[in-house]
Amino acid sequence: KQEVTQIPAALSVPEGENLVLNCSFTDSAIYNLQWFRQDPGKGLTSLLLIQSSQREQTSGRLNASLDKSSGRSTLYIAASQPGDSATYLCALNTGNQFYFGTGTSLTVIP
Amino acid sequence: NAGVTQTPKFRILKIGQSMTLQCTQDMNHNYMYWYRQDPGMGLKLIYYSVGAGITDKGEVPNGYNVSRSTTEDFPLRLELAAPSQTSVYFCASGHRAQGETQYFGPGTRLLVL
Numbered sequence: 001k002q003e004v005t006q007i008p009a010a011l012s013v014p015e016g017e018n019l020v021l022n023c024s025f026t027d028s029a030i031y032n033l034q035w036f037r038q039d040p041g042k043g044l045t046s047l048l049l050i051q052s053s054q055r056e057q058t059s060g061r062l063n064a065s066l067d068k069s070s071g072r073s074t075l076y077i078a079a080s081q082p083g084d085s086a087t088y089l090c091a092l093n094t095g096n097q098f099y100f101g102t103g104t105s106l107t108v109i110p
Numbered sequence: 111n112a113g114v115t116q117t118p119k120f121r122i123l124k125i126g127q128s129m130t131l132q133c134t135q136d137m138n139h140n141y142m143y144w145y146r147q148d149p150g151m152g153l154k155l156i157y158y159s160v161g162a163g164i165t166d167k168g169e170v171p172n173g174y175n176v177s178r179s180t181t182e183d184f185p186l187r188l189e190l191a192a193p194s195q196t197s198v199y200f201c202a203s204g205h206r207a208q209g210e211t212q213y214f215g216p217g218t219r220l221l222v223l
Contacts, residue, residue: 004152034211043114043200043214044153089152096160097168098143098212100152 002027002092006101013080014109021075021104023090028068031093035064035075038087038103047088048075080108111136114215116201122221123191131186131218133201141204142184143168143212144176146197153200159184191222 003026013019023033032051036044048057048064050073056065063076073090087103117132135142140161145153145168155168159178173195175187184203188195198219202212 006152009150041217043216044202044212045214046211049211091153096141096158096166097155098153099169100145100154102150102152 002030002094002099004090004092004099004101006088006090006104008104009102010105010107012107012109015080015082017080017108018076018078019080019106021077021088021106023073023075023101025071025073025092025099027092027094028071029094030068031095033064033066033073034091034093035062035073036089036091038089040086044089077106080106082108082110084108113137114201114203114213116199116215116218118218119216120219120221122223123188124223125191125193127191128187128189129191129220131188131199131201131220133184133186133215134182135184135201135203135213136182137203137213138181139203139205139213140181141206141212142178143202143204144174144184144186145200145202146170146195147200147217148197156186156199188220193222196220196222 005024035047050066061078089103091100114135143158144156157176159165201215204212
């Protein structure tokens with residue numbers, strides 16, 4: 001069974017700082033990995049999707065990497081802003097099923 | 111497009127009662143999913159469907175049932191509600207599992223007392 005871990009569980013940074021969120025998984029047999037953002041009381045919004053054959057994806061200030069051999073993915077956020085405050089979840093697609101991490105709650109302090 | 115819509119937004123149930131959580135998508139997606147999210151936890155897959163008439167169990171299916179009679183609708187049925195089913199329920203949809211993202215509804219918050 002796929003186990004997905006996200007560390008740290010919570011992170012607080014001053015505005016403008018660059019930061020890295022981590023996602024670890026136990027089974028490298030995946031189709032893709034996604035990073036989602038969840039705002040309080042809301043559903044999930046997809047940020048980046050990395051296919052199994054890819055190493056990284058970029059969108060604006062966000063960059064996600066994937067290293068299947070080590071079972072790790074990182075989400076890099078550049079020049080953080082207060083609007084980036086949210087919970088960030090990674091999810092692994094193993095075919096028809098998705099396995100989610102427990103999330104990292106990010107607070108960006110103005 | 112409205113995307114993925116869920117009703118109700120919030121519901122309180124008594125132990126032993128039953129209810130149906132509604133989910134509708136207007137993006138003509140084949141794949142639909144039901145997840146539950148407990149406080150401080152990630153999402154757990156309850157059931158999923160790869161098309162009308164086809165459903166399959168996810169990681170935590172016990173206590174739930176689903177049906178998929180149309181492409182648009184994927185209701186989740188709770189029979190004999192238990193306190194352990196207190197959670198936030200999310201419905202999601204997508205074109206296919208392997209290559210594309212899922213689109214999530216806003217969630218239904220359920221409290222079983």
